[in-house]
Amino acid sequence: MQDAEGDREAPAKPPDMPYDRNPSPGELVRRVRERHHVTQKELAQRAHTAQSAISRIECDRISPTVDTLSGLLRALGEELSLETRPGRPVVLRARVLDSEGTQQTPATDTARSA
Numbered sequence: 161m162q163d164a165e166g167d168r169e170a171p172a173k174p175p176d177m178p179y180d181r182n183p184s185p186g187e188l189v190r191r192v193r194e195r196h197h198v199t200q201k202e203l204a205q206r207a208h209t210a211q212s213a214i215s216r217i218e219c220d221r222i223s224p225t226v227d228t229l230s231g232l233l234r235a236l237g238e239e240l241s242l243e244t245r246p247g248r249p250v251v252l253r254a255r256v257l258d259s260e261g262t263q264q265t266p267a268t269d270t271a272r273s274a
Contacts, residue, residue, distance in 0.1 A: 185252060189232050190218040192254050196236050206235035 183191065193203050193214075200218070204211040216222045217232070224232070230240040233254050243251040 182251075184220050185224055185229050186218045186220040188252060188254060189214070189224075189229070192233060192236050192238055193218075198236060203232065203235060207232050 189203075193200070198206075200214040201211045204214050207214075213222075214232075217224050217228075226240070226242070229252070233240050234257075237257050238254040239257050241253040241255055243253060245251075
């Protein structure tokens with residue numbers, strides 16, 4: 161689509177599905193954060209970063225590194241797991257940690273890598 165000056169506009173982002181089996185890394189962070197009833201500000205404090213950085217990640221304006229994504233999930237009591245299969249995109253999974261910091265049960269949220 162072009163505007164009046166002939167510049168191309170970015171395509172509209174499709175509406176979120178009620179449950180997207182392959183959300184973006186930002187959507188994964190948002191879902192896990194909301195599941196734990198934590199605000200962006202609280203997550204930022206736990207992860208020693210700015211609330212605006214959390215917002216940019218959740219809105220997919222920036223793509224976090226694997227280390228950053230892992231750190232954010234750990235700050236929420238979950239662990240990042242990478243799953244690879246030949247010919248398929250890398251799948252990111254968030255898994256709940258037990259009180260000793262070890263994997264307990266897989267969470268239902270997954271995300272594909274960018």
